[in-house]
Amino acid sequence: MRVISYNLRKHAASGELEDLVATFKVDALCIQECTTADMPEAIGHLRLADATRGNRLGLAIYYDAERFTDAHTKAFSLKKSMHDHVLSPAHERLLGTRLVDIATGHELVLGSFHAAPLTASNSLRRKQIHAAHAELLGLGGEKMTLMVGDFNYPLFTNSLTRHVRDTGFDLSLSDRKTYTRYRVFKGHFDFATSQGLNITKVQTLPRGASDHLPIMVTAEFGD
Numbered sequence: 001m002r003v004i005s006y007n008l009r010k011h012a013a014s015g016e017l018e019d020l021v022a023t024f025k026v027d028a029l030c031i032q033e034c035t036t037a038d039m040p041e042a043i044g045h046l047r048l049a050d051a052t053r054g055n056r057l058g059l060a061i062y063y064d065a066e067r068f069t070d071a072h073t074k075a076f077s078l079k080k081s082m083h084d085h086v087l088s089p090a091h092e093r094l095l096g097t098r099l100v101d102i103a104t105g106h107e108l109v110l111g112s113f114h115a116a117p118l119t120a121s122n123s124l125r126r127k128q129i130h131a132a133h134a135e136l137l138g139l140g141g142e143k144m145t146l147m148v149g150d151f152n153y154p155l156f157t158n159s160l161t162r163h164v165r166d167t168g169f170d171l172s173l174s175d176r177k178t179y180t181r182y183r184v185f186k187g188h189f190d191f192a193t194s195q196g197l198n199i200t201k202v203q204t205l206p207r208g209a210s211d212h213l214p215i216m217v218t219a220e221f222g223d
Contacts (some may be wrong), residue, residue, distance in 0.1 A: 003028045003110070003217045005132045005148035005190055008212035010057065011035040016208045017113065021062075023214055025204075029062040030112035030152050033210075036060060041075075049073050049097040057079050059095040059112045059149075068099040068108075076135045078128040093145075094132045098140045105112035107219045109141030113149035125153055126163055133167055145169070148217060154179065154187030169193045176204040181211045190215045196222040 004026050008014055011034050021029060021044035029046055031039075036051035036058035046062035050073035063070060075092040096111040113132050115125045129151070137146050147169075153160055157173065164171040171193050178190040190212055192202055201218040208214070 001026075001108075001219050001221075002026045002043035003146065003148060003219070004205070005150075005192070005212055006033075006214035007032040007114070007150040007190065008034050009212065012036070012040065013208045016135070020205070021046055021215060025069055026216065027061075027064045030095075030109055030110065030148050031060040031062075032112060032114040033057040034060055039090070049099075050075070050095065052092045052095055054091040057114070059092065059114060061095055061097050061110060061112050062111070063097070063099055067103070068101060071098040071100055072095040072106075072133075072139065074139060074206060076081040076132070078131050093128060094135060095111075096136045096141075096221055098141045101221075104221065107140060107143055108221075109136045109139050109145045109149035111136045111145070111149070113147050113151070115150060115152040118152055118154075120152075121154065122156060122160075123150065126160065128165065129160075129172045129193070130167055131173060133169055133195075134173045135175075141195065144194075144221060146192060146194045146197055146217065146219060148190070148192045148215070150189055150212060151191045152189060153191070154189055162192055169195045170199065172199045172217070174202040174204040177202055178213045178215060180210060180213075192217045194219065198222055 051060035
């Protein structure tokens with residue numbers, strides 16, 4: 001299974017999505033910072049599962065309808081930072097969908113996540129990650145869960161890895177940095193957290209119009 005996660009930088013990189021889907025032949029696409037009203041019902045062979053509706057910077061999930069059935073999708077609000085209270089970029093920072101593999105019957109919960117920006121504390125982002133995992137488990141992800149997105153956590157990732165592991169999830173970084181545009185804030189911003197899956201590879205894809213580079217997660221269903 002291959003899943004791309006991409007922060008579009010306020011929808012600026014939306015025109016790249018069709019080529020990404022066609023080039024890498026992915027099974028799902030998780031998007032952050034999109035204008036949801038402008039998102040199509042399909043991108044290549046992928047169908048829109050759902051998108052947030054109350055966000056200025058929206059989330060969306062697309063999936064291969066020939067491989068998966070779309071069982072249920074839900075958006076979640078998480079603990080807000082001061083940035084959220086003042087500028088209201090995102091009321092909902094998590095979008096989750098429960099999918100069933102048509103051929104194998106495996107159930108998978110897939111999440112598109114966008115953590116609070118760097119003006120917030122790492123402590124708040126850890127609380128958001130923990131709450132997001134709990135919401136996805138409640139959606140049916142007790143067996144297999146994959147959450148991808150912009151974690152806004154470029155520093156102290158070792159401590160984040162330990163924190164995520166303590167909650168029963170694994171954290172996977174990509175092979176190259178995903179944010180390098182500014183001198184001060186650069187590093188791995190875009191991650192994958194998972195439970196019940198074997199993550200075989202997380203690849204940073206070429207730069208486009210966004211300040212983030214997309215990542216592609218390759219995973220196998222666990223036992």
